[in-house]
């Protein structure tokens with residue numbers, strides 16, 4: 597097997613991505629570039645990609661297309677508005693699956709705000725950590741806010757540096773998490789979403805992976821929920837789980853009540869992907885911080901918060917690393933999230949999950965950071 601074949605098969609088995617002539621040529625170039633940068637032969641680089649999760653994630657970041665835009669396909673947002681306004685007043689989740697650089701989940705949050713519904717929130721997921729970091733940053737250039745009317749810009753953005761920041765009131769409605777649509781069960785990350793936007797993701801998947809992904813999405817949805825795909829997505833047969841419907845003129849799929857779906861669908865063979873786990877990321881972050889590699893520390897702690905958004909120590913360490921990196925604003929945000937994770941914790945987290953802190957000590961350390969030492 598050539599190194600190009602191996603990389604192609606890793607991308608397919610671990611992320612669902614199919615090989616096409618154009619993407620193959622690009623992949624070949626990327627492999628060559630990365631190997632040259634690392635100063636090693638291409639086959640040595642690909643075997644590192646195979647065995648080291650960070651190297652695979654890095655390649656995935658470069659291979660996937662994260663481009664998006666605000667209110668992409670406006671007809672779907674008009675349909676969403678009708679669905680949201682007509683829904684009962686219980687808590688509802690809207691899932692942006694394959695959220696790209698974040699314009700999609702923030703558009704969804706703006707749409708919820710416009711519909712006057714505080715009882716909905718958005719969960720934004722992606723397989724690419726770079727896409728999640730961009731989403732988290734919520735900062736866009738002039739050309740990236742192209743799809744937003746001047747009224748929406750005025751209401752939801754603040755001009756900053758060379759572009760715009762999404763306002764905290766909208767950011768607060770969006771929870772960000774890592775999720776691989778080709779492999780991972782979503783039930784713990786997005787339990788029972790009422791509406792799913794999974795647009796312009798399946799177009800990159802192989803047919804089998806695409807069908808398994810649809811099955812996986814169906815498995816977390818209640819009957820009656822709606823799924824929106826992109827125009828270029830070709831999901832294969834949907835009628836086992838969904839009925840094709842039109843909502844306010846927009847084409848989408850409604851979850852049927854028949855055909856329950858097994859909760860774990862089409863997991864690839866065991867051992868296909870080396871695990872990217874929380875303790876591993878925390879250790880990587882601690883080591884990097886100790887050796888002064890603050891960039892790596894920030895990346896590792898941030899990835900840890902995406903893998904499990906409920907672990908206070910991961911946010912706390914992220915905040916500390918960001919402080920060292922001189923980003924006081926983002927550090928404060930991370931300490932705030934650490935506080936929130938402490939409050940939301942069910943109290944069962946034992947001290948081993950707190951990086952050597954007791955719950956009380958960690959709570960005081962967070963309060964100290966948030967009050968600038970006035971605590």
Ligand SMILES: C[S@@+](CC[C@H](N)C(=O)[O-])C[C@H]1O[C@@H](n2cnc3c(N)ncnc32)[C@H](O)[C@@H]1O
Pocket residue numbers: 610611612660661662663664665668693694695696697700721722723724727775776777778779794795796797800826
């Ligand atoms: C073109 S963007 C779409 C963004 C947004 N949904 C939209 O339509 O504007 C495609 C996104 O799908 C993500 N993606 C690709 N494979 C994925 C997978 N296996 N699981 C989750 N996300 C994936 C990519 O990282 C990328 O951010």
